[in-house]
Amino acid sequence: MTLNHDLVVKASTSLLKYAKKQQESEESTNLLADEEEAVHLIVSVRKLSTKMRHKPYRIPLHAPLYDESSSVCLITKNNDEAHVERLNNLKIPQIKEIVTMLQLRTDYKAYEARRLLISTHDLFLTDDRVVNSLPEALGVKFFKSKKLPAPVNLKASNLKEEMSRALSCTYFRPTKGTCNAIKIGMTSMSASDLAKNIEVATELVAKCIPKGWDNIQSIGIKTGTSLTLPIYSSLPSAPTAIGAPGTHIKTMPSTDTKAEDKEEEKSEPKKRKSKKTRSSPGELVKAFAKKRATVKA
Secondary structure: OOOOOEEEEEEHHHHHHOOOOOOHHHHOOOOOOOOEEEEEEEEEEEOHHHHHHHHEEEEEOOOOOOOOOEEEEEEOOOOOHHHHHHHHHOOOOEEEEEEHHHHHHHHOOOOOHHHHHHHHEEEEEEHHHHHHHHHHHHHHHHHHHHOEEEEOOOOOOOHHHHHHHHHHHEEEOOOOEEEEEEEEEEEEHHHHHHHHHHHHHHHHHHHHHOOOHHEEEEEEEOOOOOOOOEEEEEOOOOOOOOOOOOOOOOOOOOOOOOHHHHHHHHHHHOOOOOOOOOOOHHHHHHHHHHHHHHOOO
């Protein structure tokens, strides 16, 4: 199943026009307003997933989100100078800062220092060997900002290719609820690039969701200040008539015998009780005399 291309392009164009108007109105009142906003793909599912996944899915995009002007922070293992030196020799322009786990727990332990670290960088990457230790070290602020680090393999033979692949992807983290948000573009993109990112990301996200397209209820796009523009909505499943041909309804035997007895009593017609009539004294004397005469005979 694929999205309607014309509808995706139309929704992308409308969203970017709205974002541009919002930016112009904010610039007139706030000189420190952000120049661009992130565009998110909103995917709603029918049934919740019972499986928990801490490692996010990599979703390659047509137009990458992070260019040379972007700021990326890499979190590494303690005492890992060899891999850090390899990384510095590659001179990847996006990586502006490298932080070890020890520095994260000490230098950025204070709330203000950690808030500044989060606001400084657009993306956080981490050595995949310390992924399990990150939740305790990161704290609540990282979870609220939705900038959880994405794992990379620093032991890869071709480290430059591994890093470029990580920077050209977005990341899908399934939630416990029915609504998932995936960053798939920026308002500074063209409508055609944004539409291609939406189509590519949707196909890959559908493969990551249990039961795929059958479990997707609706898909839309939005920015942080806009409403969700729908680009896909599934039809409700056809209702099944009770007792229809080909259907079999199982009835479980009742365990309440008292209830069955009461129902049987209600179903049976009540028998009228015959009224007993009392005899008069004269009738009793005549009956006694008649009985005595029969005995003598």
